[in-house]
């Protein structure tokens with residue numbers, strides 16, 4: 001087996017205020033928001049599953065964001081901090097000074113509610129990315145598995161993959177209208193799974209798809225992003241039942257059923 005070398009890259013943490021330039025409803029459950037503003041200059045995102053911390057208006061409608069103190073982020077005393085959530089830089093265009101973020105509209109929570117009403121001219125706080133995990137590019141196959149919150153990372157990864165790479169992609173979405181056109185130079189084998197009213201935390205469509213994947217010659221890298229419990233269960237299946245080495249699996253809970261993500 002080849003020894004695949006992943007690379008961790010640290011970035012200087014910068015807190016910025018971003019301005020909404022454009023809002024576009026991509027699909028019924030996905031709002032694409034393009035941000036700009038002078039503060040975006042110098043933004044770096046080195047890997048498709050990077051994330052930024054976005055800060056949304058608090059209950060008073062104010063953006064109260066931290067500054068970087070000697071002991072980490074510090075909020076102004078006596079003010080209600082802005083709720084903070086993780087989002088993927090779907091596309092960053094340094095020349096145009098624009099950052100695209102795709103927001104799932106799941107109906108609840110400060111981030112989803114904000115994205116649903118977003119208008120050009122509004123502002124958000126953003127911090128990071130603090131680091132990037134650059135996956136080795138010499139696997140024979142990349143298996144990318146995720147629900148709609150993973151679509152931004154998967155879409156970006158596919159766009160950045162070179163010709164000759166092989167991607168096997170399993171994507172779970174609320175319904176057929178939530179499919180997106182995904183482009184890639186890689187050899188792409190893509191399967192959509194539609195929940196059609198089933199709950200995103202209780203569904204097992206991706207798990208079934210994973211179990212049904214054809215075995216291949218050579219090494220596969222597995223990337224998984226779903227509701228936390230599901231991501232953990234798929235990681236265990238790969239490591240314990242299929243014997244996939246730990247370093248060839250990156251499984252992350254992108255949201256937690258029944259909980260907000262405030263403490264992450």
Ligand SMILES: Cc1cc2nc3c(=O)[nH]c(=O)nc-3n(C[C@H](O)[C@H](O)[C@H](O)COP(=O)(O)OP(=O)(O)OC[C@H]3O[C@@H](n4cnc5c(N)ncnc54)[C@H](O)[C@@H]3O)c2cc1C
Pocket residue numbers: 049050051085086087088089101102103104105106108109110111112113148149150152153200252253254255256257258259260261262
């Ligand atoms: C590294 C990383 C990258 C991410 N990138 C993206 C991204 O690019 N786009 C994106 O849309 N999301 C992304 N997410 C997921 C996003 O951070 C969470 O869905 C977040 O909880 C949304 O915040 P909220 O304020 O809308 O809801 P919260 O206040 O966190 O939660 C409110 C309620 O909604 C539920 N809930 C939260 N998210 C979902 C969901 N997706 N489906 C159904 N119910 C949900 C919670 O269980 C809770 O009951 C990412 C997460 C991580 C960790």
